[in-house]
Amino acid sequence: MVSGRKSKDFAMASRFAFLFLFSLLIATSFRFSVAGDDVTTGAAASDDLLIRQVVDHGEDHVVDENSLLNADHHFAIFKKKFSKSYASQEEHDHRFSVFKANLRRARRHQKLDPSAVHGVTQFSDLTPREFRRQxxxxxxxxxxxxxxxxxxxxxxxxxxxxxxxxxxxxxxxxxxxxxxxxxxxxxxxxxxxxxxxxxxxxxxxxxxxxxxxxxxxxxxxxxxxxxxxxxxxxxxxxxxxxxxxxxxxxxxxxxxxxxxxxxxxxxxxxxxxxxxxxxxxxxxxxxxxxxxxxxxxxxxxxxxxxxxxxxxxxxxxxxxxxxxxxxxxxxxxxxxxxxxxxxxxxxxxxxxxxxxxxxxxxxxxxxxxxxxxxxxxxxxxxxxxxxxx
Missing domain, CATH: 3.90.70.10 (Cysteine proteinases)
Known part of the structure; x- marks a missing residue:
């Protein structure tokens, strides 16, 4: 009886620990999705740019989560599709940095919102603060x-x-x-x-x-x-x-x-x-x-x-x-x-x-x-x- 009770207690504790870790993962993902969105440099910049998205190559082209995005290539497509141009090389480089940060952000949104498709939009070169203001x-x-x-x-x-x-x-x-x-x-x-x-x-x-x-x-x-x-x-x-x-x-x-x-x-x-x-x-x-x-x-x-x-x-x-x-x-x-x-x-x-x-x-x-x-x-x-x- 004691052994059976210990097994049940261990199972309950394991289940609680799993739920706690799952909740912590969701909360952490959401915190970075909202609070960390304006960060465009640092360690996060080296993150894998895996993301499910739709981009325009004359027709919709789906890049699945097992593909490694070429950020330069997709930024070029983004600029052409949405007629984006920048006044200087410095502004261009800044917007490219924001674009990469938004790819990571879209990846996080995809995990938090799996019944929708998230990816590159006309706002992908705006920081969340700029997006809110504009x-x-x-x-x-x-x-x-x-x-x-x-x-x-x-x-x-x-x-x-x-x-x-x-x-x-x-x-x-x-x-x-x-x-x-x-x-x-x-x-x-x-x-x-x-x-x-x-x-x-x-x-x-x-x-x-x-x-x-x-x-x-x-x-x-x-x-x-x-x-x-x-x-x-x-x-x-x-x-x-x-x-x-x-x-x-x-x-x-x-x-x-x-x-x-x-x-x-x-x-x-x-x-x-x-x-x-x-x-x-x-x-x-x-x-x-x-x-x-x-x-x-x-x-x-x-x-x-x-x-x-x-x-x-x-x-x-x-x-x-x-x-x-x-x-x-x-x-x-x-x-x-x-x-x-x-x-x-x-x-x-x-x-x-x-x-x-x-x-x-x-x-x-x-x-x-x-x-x-x-x-x-x-x-x-x-x-x-x-x-x-």
């Missing part, structure tokens, strides 16, 4: 006001298994915010474009530049927290501005420039869409799905740490921060994606991004539904439009 832009100083209007609870028993507003004509083509932290404005216009379509039957592309130039709506509960063009903003504040100003103009009447140095050119005689009301959706995935189906695409905030290296597939990382730093548009959901880390098929959200159609899956991102992955369920807003006619 192409994110959700103002983290801003938060939903405590008195924000809550969306009513909707029935969820008859929701379709799969739904995509692109199939119903409510989503404009993917846009590109460029090197301006104006993601919040694209999330705002995307939601209002869908709502306006439901109200009028017409899909109209709305002006992000109007929001960048003219929207300085502030959070009354937090000093100095205002929508600030390329320096960030918040979708609900932008809805508030749109409600107060009377509406948004068409993109063709107020085109996007990707800078915030110009004066506001808002013309009330050219309003194309008006906000009737907006509200915050409950932190409940069934309610988010119900609001999506009933009210159109939803403005959503997300943590974009895995998006810099994302190429395709369903992103379902083992661990992801819920610190929100990017505004996107939720346009649909599905049920049929296989997620190896869950050992079963996993439902997912379909996200429209604002980095152009050459990023991700033709400008779109798929992320797991369930457990608020990367904070995707934390800040969700729905907007209603009123016909301008």
């Amino acid at each position: 192409v994110l832009g959700l103002n983290r100083r801003l938060r939903l006001p405590s008195d924000a209007h809550k969306a009513p609870i909707l029935p969820t028993n008859d929701l379709p298994a799969d739904f995509d507003w692109r199939d119903h004509g409510a989503v404009t083509p993917v846009k590109n915010q460029g090197s301006c932290g104006s993601c919040w404005s694209f999330s705002t216009t995307g939601a209002l474009e869908g709502a306006n379509y439901l109200a009028t039957g017409n899909l109209v592309s709305l002006s992000e530049q109007q929001l960048v130039d003219c929207d300085h709506e502030c959070d009354p509960e937090e000093k100095d927290s205002c929508d600030s063009g390329c320096n960030g903003g918040l979708m609900n504040s932008a809805f508030e501005y749109t409600l107060k100003s009377g509406g948004l103009m068409r993109e063709e009447d107020y085109p996007y420039t990707g800078t915030d140095r110009a004066a506001c050119k808002f013309d009330k005689t050219k309003i194309a869409a008006k906000v009737s009301n907006f509200s915050v959706v409950s932190l409940d995935e069934e309610q988010i799905a119900a609001n999506l189906v009933k009210n159109g695409p939803l403005a959503v905030a997300i943590n974009a740490v895995f998006m810099q290296t994302y190429m395709k597939g369903v992103s379902c990382p083992y661990i992801c921060s819920k610190n929100l730093d990017h505004g996107v548009l939720l346009v649909g959901y599905g049920e049929g994606a296989y997620a190896p880390i869950r050992l079963k098929e996993k439902p997912y959200w379909i996200i429209k991004n604002s980095w152009g159609p050459n990023w991700g899956e033709e400008g779109y991102y798929k992320i797991c539904r369930g457990r608020n992955i990367c904070g995707v369920d934390s800040m969700v807003s729905t907007v209603a439009a009123v016909s301008t006619s």
Whole structure:
């Protein structure tokens, strides 16, 4: 009996030690993926550049994990594919160093997020700090006001298994915010474009530049927290501005420039869409799905740490921060994606991004539904439009 008890105790201890070491490995990998991403020199530079990625040789060419990447070769392909050029040899060498660091980073992301494909993207020559500053832009100083209007609870028993507003004509083509932290404005216009379509039957592309130039709506509960063009903003504040100003103009009447140095050119005689009301959706995935189906695409905030290296597939990382730093548009959901880390098929959200159609899956991102992955369920807003006619 004593011998049997010792064997059981030893087995339990071994199992605990394995779980502890596995957790430590994941935590260490994630720490280096997030905290160590700006390091481009030192011992890590000699790391093996093994990575699963897709690069363009006239057609997609997959380099599997058993291949040793030639960094010079892939940097040359990267520069050609994304029309990259640098002002000096010193800048070129610096960007090559950043590129190699991002190959290692993509390799770490691949291990942490095996159901997606990570590799070289148009952002592979940017440090994570540059990436955050240039192409994110959700103002983290801003938060939903405590008195924000809550969306009513909707029935969820008859929701379709799969739904995509692109199939119903409510989503404009993917846009590109460029090197301006104006993601919040694209999330705002995307939601209002869908709502306006439901109200009028017409899909109209709305002006992000109007929001960048003219929207300085502030959070009354937090000093100095205002929508600030390329320096960030918040979708609900932008809805508030749109409600107060009377509406948004068409993109063709107020085109996007990707800078915030110009004066506001808002013309009330050219309003194309008006906000009737907006509200915050409950932190409940069934309610988010119900609001999506009933009210159109939803403005959503997300943590974009895995998006810099994302190429395709369903992103379902083992661990992801819920610190929100990017505004996107939720346009649909599905049920049929296989997620190896869950050992079963996993439902997912379909996200429209604002980095152009050459990023991700033709400008779109798929992320797991369930457990608020990367904070995707934390800040969700729905907007209603009123016909301008």
